[in-house]
Amino acid sequence: MFTDNILLGELENRDGIWFGPAGGYWSNLDIDESKSCLKDLSVQGARKTVEKYFPQHLDVIFSPKRAGGLPLLDPKPGEVIVDVGCMWGALTIPLAMAGCTVIAIDQTLESLKLLQQRLIDDALTNVEIVCSDLKKVRYADSAVDMFVVNGVMEWIPETGTIELKKYYGKKLAKKNDYRDRPDILQKDFLQRLCCGLKTEGKLYLAIENRFDFFYFLGLPDPHCNLKFITFLPRKAQDFISKIFLGRPYVNWTYSQRSLRKMLMDAGFRDISFSYTFPNYRSPEYILSQKGMSFYRPSLYKHGKSFVIKALCYTVEYLIFKILRLTIFAPSFIVIAKK
């Protein structure tokens, strides 16, 4: 098993899944919802089970659009790739299809069971699944060709159980543990990835931009569902979050400059930013600064009325197409080398 050579510490294999230090729970689904579908998985297969139990997530799980940023990585057969926070395998499966040797790590066992079934359905044997706390995984030095961190870094400071529907804009019944500064935890996480990379190995990091232009127009922060909070100074974020949610604001996202600095502090170099529109989860365009001439307004399509759509189209066209102000792009995909 190739996981042995890459992950350090005690790992125990149960039913085809490796178990490391237990982590919390993170999912768009509540724990009960996640568990309810497990009994049907092996009988009906992954797709039919999802169609039956949570059809609203069919696209999130199976759409090939989710792999939109992978051509930036240019993965080659046989390369060792660790998908950190893989969830249902939106990127794990495409990477395995490309012939890479993939280690898929997540702390939510129920999500991994679904991924396990997807691998069986697609007859993919080049993936090993690890259930472990993402903050406690240790990697062997210079063992990995690429790390994929897709929409995970901003969740690193969070602990315990996150059932997203209950987490959004609501006070948590049980207070989680928020002792450490989010940026310290995130930097530590990145440093460990950097150590695990081979020389010339690459990190693929997808994360929202703290200064997404539409946050200034009232788009809610996708991590806590509060408006006008993401771009505020950290102390103000904490203050507002404590009032409305009873917890500090820990889902720290960054501007391009701050993110670059954090990556450099963590040991990365050759850091290149691409800007994703309308977001990194289901991107339509992924462009660098010099490729912004290819940009066409795309965010406005999500507007609910003609007026909003027209306004958004105008803003997008002006900000991104004419002025090319990528500091206000919705999110980043960063490729960084060790």
Added chain:
Amino acid sequence: MEIIRNCSHYSSIQVAVKLNQKDLPVRVIKSAFNQDGANTIRNEKAGILWYEKRLNSVLSAVVSLENYKNTYSRLELIYKNGSSGDLTLSLSRNYQKLYNALKYHIKIFAAGENRFSHGDYSIDNILFDGDEVTWILDWESFNDKLPREFDIVYCIIEASYFCYKKYGTLKRKDVDAAIELFKFGFGELKIPYERIIQAPASYMRKLFQDNQEVFGSQIKKYPIANCMQNDILSLDNFYAKNIRL
């Protein structure tokens, strides 16, 4: 690398361009991470190589093709300069481009015993220098199973459809232009066109229905194959109302 299309029109393919140091596009890269997309990409390569053979082209546009089993493909192509046809213009304004596109199609596809079709022969997929065709793009639906007239009918009806959707109508001059195109295209193929132009949109729809297995899941990308039946009937009505044989 700039990713300019991500699985658009229900495909499973990411399209990227690579820029040179002067920020000019020099390569097009198509990637797919599933079986459906990988098959399409391999099909595209076959189509381009066939096309280049017809052109007696010395330098191939295909730079490389990487495959892994049948689940991953990455095709790198030379970027071709030129501007593709604009389907937001009325059919009559697009007449010259459509005429030249049909003429070019006949030169490439109709010669000899050829049984191949492009499968998505829209002016949107053709590069022009002025009104002259310089290159055909997007060979993803290249095949040898469609009727000979498929590309010709599709090229005209797709332009009719977009004209109707943009302007809410097909004017007499648009229908006149379309009839001229039918006459020219079908005349060259020596296929009678009179019956078809009585209800050309329905005929197009039927061609899609009769050849569903040729397109597979890709059929979703064709507006004419997926639009409301009312749109088909409206298009046919515009033809019937304005037709002057």
